[in-house]
Amino acid sequence: MNEVFKALADPTRRKILDLLKERDLTAGEIAEHFEMSKSSISNHLKILKTAGLVLDEKKGQFILYSLNSTILQDVIKWLLDKKGKGDEFHEKR
Amino acid sequence: MNEVFKALADPTRRKILDLLKERDLTAGEIAEHFEMSKSSISNHLKILKTAGLVLDEKKGQFILYSLNSTILQDVIKWLLDKKGKGDEFHEKR
DNA sequence: TCTATATTTAGAAAATTAACTAAATATTAA
DNA sequence: TTAATATTTAGTTAATTTTCTAAATATAGA
Numbered sequence: 001m002n003e004v005f006k007a008l009a010d011p012t013r014r015k016i017l018d019l020l021k022e023r024d025l026t027a028g029e030i031a032e033h034f035e036m037s038k039s040s041i042s043n044h045l046k047i048l049k050t051a052g053l054v055l056d057e058k059k060g061q062f063i064l065y066s067l068n069s070t071i072l073q074d075v076i077k078w079l080l081d082k083k084g085k086g087d088e089f090h091e092k093r
Numbered sequence: 094m095n096e097v098f099k100a101l102a103d104p105t106r107r108k109i110l111d112l113l114k115e116r117d118l119t120a121g122e123i124a125e126h127f128e129m130s131k132s133s134i135s136n137h138l139k140i141l142k143t144a145g146l147v148l149d150e151k152k153g154q155f156i157l158y159s160l161n162s163t164i165l166q167d168v169i170k171w172l173l174d175k176k177g178k179g180d181e182f183h184e185k186r
Numbered sequence: 187t188c189t190a191t192a193t194t195t196a197g198a199a200a201a202t203t204a205a206c207t208a209a210a211t212a213t214t215a216a
Numbered sequence: 217t218t219a220a221t222a223t224t225t226a227g228t229t230a231a232t233t234t235t236c237t238a239a240a241t242a243t244a245g246a
Binding site for chain 3: 026027028031038039041042043045046060061062063
């Protein structure tokens, strides 16, 4: 869980999650959204991947990244637990 | 929002939130739970306070800290937004 | 095979963060 | 007012993180 919170602590990485929310993207497409070297973005992607927040899939010469909402849900659970009685939100299905 | 995620990225600070979930505590009581100098804990409390995650109230010679669940809810909202269509969870009241 | 493209890895520099000790501030009680 | 307790602030050091450039790896197409 520590790796997940560390991963979420950087604004570039949170923006990457924002982008992946809309649709799956290759590493290069993600890098196009930032004024930063591709290797820096690659490093951020590695951190997100290690934390389990994104998944990668090789597509020919590209690598396609996607969100892993399972882990996001774990973070939500942690936060809901802190919030107190834990009954202000509940799962729909 | 960046300050909030940064604040959550440290395990000591997350444990402080855990403690405050149970009941309000003075700075000294919080420090007793850690093998770390009081000034280090004081610094962590300042970071949590700046992020809005905790509130402090002067009680005589003590300072009582409490959780601010409003901010936790903001984080939950951010995460729910990332999760996708945003309909897997909803607010109860 | 050769070349171009996509991405990651390695290594180093710069910036940020977390910890400590010592000193400062504020409150209570003698 | 003096002494004791609670907490924070200041200044420093060590560790971690972010970024860069250059080099390495892998794939696709001529």
